[in-house]
Amino acid sequence: MRYISTRGEAPSLGFDDALLAGLARDGGLYMPETWPRLAPQQIADFAQAPFADIAATVLGHFAGNTIPRADLVAISRDAYARFRHPAITPLVQIDRNVWVLELFHGPTLAFKDVAMQLLARLMDRVLEERNERVAIVCATSGDTGGAAVEAFRGRSRADAIVLFPNGRISDVQRRMITTASEPNVHAVAINGTFDDCQALVKAMFNDHAFRDRVKLAGVNSINWARVVAQITYYLAAAASLGAPHRKISFSVPTGNFGDVFAGYVAKRMGLPIAQLVIATNENDILYRTYTTGRYELRDVVATTSPSMDIQISSNFERFLFEAGNRDPAEVRGRMGALRQSGAFELSQGQAAAMRSDFAAATASMPDVAACIRDVKERSGYVLEPHTACGMVALQKTRAPADAAHVVLATAHPAKFPDTIESVLGERPVLPPGLASLMTDRERMTVLPNDLAAVQRYVLETTGAAKGVTA
Numbered sequence: 001m002r003y004i005s006t007r008g009e010a011p012s013l014g015f016d017d018a019l020l021a022g023l024a025r026d027g028g029l030y031m032p033e034t035w036p037r038l039a040p041q042q043i044a045d046f047a048q049a050p051f052a053d054i055a056a057t058v059l060g061h062f063a064g065n066t067i068p069r070a071d072l073v074a075i076s077r078d079a080y081a082r083f084r085h086p087a088i089t090p091l092v093q094i095d096r097n098v099w100v101l102e103l104f105h106g107p108t109l110a111f112k113d114v115a116m117q118l119l120a121r122l123m124d125r126v127l128e129e130r131n132e133r134v135a136i137v138c139a140t141s142g143d144t145g146g147a148a149v150e151a152f153r154g155r156s157r158a159d160a161i162v163l164f165p166n167g168r169i170s171d172v173q174r175r176m177i178t179t180a181s182e183p184n185v186h187a188v189a190i191n192g193t194f195d196d197c198q199a200l201v202k203a204m205f206n207d208h209a210f211r212d213r214v215k216l217a218g219v220n221s222i223n224w225a226r227v228v229a230q231i232t233y234y235l236a237a238a239a240s241l242g243a244p245h246r247k248i249s250f251s252v253p254t255g256n257f258g259d260v261f262a263g264y265v266a267k268r269m270g271l272p273i274a275q276l277v278i279a280t281n282e283n284d285i286l287y288r289t290y291t292t293g294r295y296e297l298r299d300v301v302a303t304t305s306p307s308m309d310i311q312i313s314s315n316f317e318r319f320l321f322e323a324g325n326r327d328p329a330e331v332r333g334r335m336g337a338l339r340q341s342g343a344f345e346l347s348q349g350q351a352a353a354m355r356s357d358f359a360a361a362t363a364s365m366p367d368v369a370a371c372i373r374d375v376k377e378r379s380g381y382v383l384e385p386h387t388a389c390g391m392v393a394l395q396k397t398r399a400p401a402d403a404a405h406v407v408l409a410t411a412h413p414a415k416f417p418d419t420i421e422s423v424l425g426e427r428p429v430l431p432p433g434l435a436s437l438m439t440d441r442e443r444m445t446v447l448p449n450d451l452a453a454v455q456r457y458v459l460e461t462t463g464a465a466k467g468v469t470a
C-alpha cells in the first residue's frame with residue numbers, strides 16, 4: 001500500500017515513511033492509494049475477536065508488507081495492555097436503542113490514547129530498525145498532548161514537545177502534560193489558541209531545512225496511522241451490536257475531523273453505517289459547511305468542551321480530496337483560498353458527498369448542560385461535555401429509527417470535573433492510579449505565539465542546535 005499527498009506535489013510513501021512524516025512535504029495529508037475492503041463475514045467475525053487483534057488486522061490492511069503480522073499483533077497487545085477495561089472500548093447501553101462507546105479507559109482518560117499508544121510503539125519499531133531518533137512536535141487542544149506524553153515518556157528514540165494554548169485547557173488536561181518528569185518530555189504553553197498551536201506545528205513542518213535538521217515527526221491526527229488506529233473501535237462496536245446484519249449509526253464529537261473521518265474510512269472498507277453524525281459545539285465550522293457549502297473561519301470561542309474548540313479542522317482536507325475525485329489541484333486551490341481569505345466554497349460534488357456521507361448538528365453549552373442532566377436522571381449515567389455534544393447531535397438529527405445508535409464517549413467525566421459539578425452538583429472522581437496527578441510537580445515553558453521563538457526552543461531542547469542528532 002502506497003500513500004499519496006492530498007496536494008499531489010510530494011512523493012508517494014510506504015506506510016512506515018508516512019508514519020514518521022506526519023504531514024507531507026507539500027503541506028498536504030497522506031491518504032492510501034486505495035481503500036482495503038472487508039468481507040461481510042470478516043466484519044461479523046470481529047464480534048468474537050479481542051480488540052488488539054482487530055487493531056492488528058486493520059493495521060495489516062494499511063501497513064502492507066512493511067511490518068509482519070506477528071509483530072503487529074504483539075505491538076497491539078502491548079499498546080492496549082494498560083487499559084483499565086478488558087474490552088478496551090466497552091459499550092454501555094443507556095436507552096432502548098442507544099449505546100455509549102467508552103473510549104476513555106486508557107492512561108489519560110480520553111480516546112486519544114487508543115491511537116497514541118499504538119502509534120508510539122509503531123514509531124519505536126520503525127526507528128529502532130533504522131537506528132534513528134526524532135523530535136515529535138504536537139499541538140493539543142487538551143487531550144492529544146497528555147496522550148502523547150503518556151505514550152512517548154521515557155522512550156529512547158523520541159523527544160516529545162507539546163504545544164498547548166496557555167490557560168485554555170482544564171487543570172487535569174494540563175497536569176497530564178506538565179507532570180511527566182522524564183527528560184524527553186517538554187511542555188510548552190503558547191500564549192494563543194489551539195489553532196495558533198496547530199499553525200506553529202504546520203509551519204515547522206513546512207520549513208524543510210528546520211524539519212530535516214531536528215528530524216521532525218508528527219503525531220497530530222494529520223498522521224495517517226492515528227486515523228487507522230481509530231477505525232478499530234468502529235468495527236469492534238458495530239460487530240458486537242450485530243453488524244453487518246444490523247444497521248448502526250455513530251454520533252461523533254468532532255474537532256479536527258480525525259475521529260469522524262476514521263468512521264468514514266470504516267464505511268469505505270465495507271462497514272454498513274446507517275448514519276455518521278458530525279457533532280460540534282459552538283465552534284461549528286463543520287456544521288456551517290455542511291448546511292451552506294461554504295467553509296469559513298470565525299474566531300474560536302471557549303466552551304465547556306474545550307477539546308472541540310477548533311476552527312481549522314485539518315482532516316477535513318482528506319474528505320475534500322476524496323469527495324473531489326482525488327484531484328490534488330482542486331485541494332490546492334481551496335487551501336490557497338483558505339490561506340488568503342479565510343474561506344472557500346465546496347464544489348457541488350463535494351457538498352453533495354458531504355450531505356450523503358454525514359449528518360451534522362451543533363450543541364450549545366445550554367444544550368450540553370441539559371443533556372448531561374437529562375441522561376443522568378433517566379439512566380444514572382454521567383456524560384462528560386464532549387460526549388454530551390454527541391448525544392445532543394444524535395437527538396437533533398433524523399436518526400434512522402431501525403438502527404442501533406452509538407455515541408462516542410471521547411473522555412472520562414473526571415477530566416472535566418468543574419463542568420460536571422456545576423451541572424450535577426457532584427464531582428466525578430479520578431480513577432485509581434491518577435490520584436497523585438493533582439499534586440505532582442509541574443514543569444513547563446511559556447512562549448509567545450511566535451514561530452522563531454518556538455523553533456529556537458525546539459532546536460535547544462532536542463540538541464539539534466549543537467548538531468547532536470542521535
Ligand SMILES: *Cc1c(COP(=O)(O)O)cnc(C)c1O
Nearest residue numbers: 143254255256257258259307410
Ligand atoms: C480530540 C477530542 C475530540 C475531537 O476529536 P477530533 O478527532 O479532533 O475530531 C473530541 N472529544 C475529546 C474529548 C477529544 O479529546
